[in-house]
Amino acid sequence: MRYKFMNRSIFNILSIQEFLAVKNDIKPVMRGGGIRKEHAEIIRQELKKEKMRVLVKTLDIPRLVDKNQFFHEKHIMLYISKSMELARQAYKAEKEGDQISFGRLLGYPECCVDFYQHKIPNPVDDEFSFVLNTLSNTNGKPSFYTNNIFNFQTRAPTKHRLDIFNNFSSLLGERTKHxxxxxxxxxxRCKESIRIGREILKLIKNEDQQFARDIVSDIRKTFLVMDDFNFISFDGKVDGNSICYRTAEPLLTLYPSDKFIQGNKVIVGSNEIKIFNDGDLLHKIRKSVENARVLDFS
Ligand SMILES: [Zn+2]
Structure with a gap:
């Protein structure tokens, strides 16, 4: 582990993936949000040893409560880069809502920034699912390098979703880093996202082999996704709309978890989900399954 000498607890607050990407010039800037004041100074001192600069700013983050009302919350934000100038530009872009420049500075692929900007119908709607929306735009087999299902913080534009996010991120613990x-x-299947994912995995492998294995084993799976905060992961094989599986992990689901655990096959229909064990029907779910989709990263 190259960064053993560092105070590694900073990676409980900052994403180590993002840190490695900036350190190795894959991304110009990274951003850390919702940081406590006392942590900001520790992070600044630690990253100084890595010749990285940290810009500490307080930002007012508005989140939609309903169509006309915003919930405002002040957050301490860190903009981290090898160049203070780039860190400043990222802060300015975020503050002014310039998503294109902000995305570019954070090293996001242009196609993804463009998609998020122009092709998403109504991302502030509580019913909206970022995961299912990306899946609708995917032709062919999804690549696990692009699996960001555990990265909830990108999907909380409303107050309601932020509450779910806070709740679920404590339930999932370490998994939210996967x-x-x-x-x-x-x-x-976004080529540029796959390229970034591959490079980051390489960097993590050099740094912490066990962490790299934990990430891959969690994201290279088959998922049944109902919405952004409601999904189940399977170790198994997909055939059209059915999943034959050895194990099911009902990570976050409103559906009866024990049925999925007892079963070994799921068939996802347009009106119902059926769970089987060795051919015997164990359970049928009828309510609100119209959005359920199989997302196969295995
Ligand atoms: Zn893209």
Whole structure:
């Protein structure tokens, strides 16, 4: 582990993936949000040893409560880069809502920034699912390098979703760190996102082999996705709309978890989800399954 000498607890606050990307010139700037004041100074001191500069700013983050009302919350934000000038530009772009420049400075692929800017119908709607929207724009087999399903913080534009995010991120714990790309990909086959994911995995492998293995084993799976905060992961094989599986992990689901655990096959229909064990029907779910989709990163 190259960064053993550093105070590694800073990576409980900052994404190590993003840190390595900036350190190795894959991305110009990284951003850390919702940082406590006392942590900001520790991070600044630690990253100074790595010749990285940290710009500490307080930003007012508005989140939609309903169509006309905003919930405002002040957050301490860190903009981290090898260049203070680039860190300043990122802060300015975020403050002014210049998503194109902000995305470019954070090293997000242009196609993904463009997709997020122009092709998403209504991302502030509580019903909207970023994951299912990216899946709709995916033709062919999804690549696990682009799997950002555990990276919830990119999907909380409303107050309601922020509350779910806070709740679920404490439930999932370490798992919320299991991703390679930190942006919302335009497609789960986005070439540029796959390239970034590959490079980041290489860097993590050099740094911490066990962490790299943990990430891959969690994201290279088959998922049944109902929405951004409601999904199940499977170790198994997909055939059209059915999943034959050895194990199911109902990570975050409103559906009866024990049925998925007892079963070994799921068939996802347009009106119902059926769970089987060795051919015997165990359970049927009828309510609100119209959005359920199989997302196969295995
Ligand atoms: Zn893209």
């Amino acid at each position: 991703f390679l790309v930190s942006h919302i990909p335009c497609s789960y």
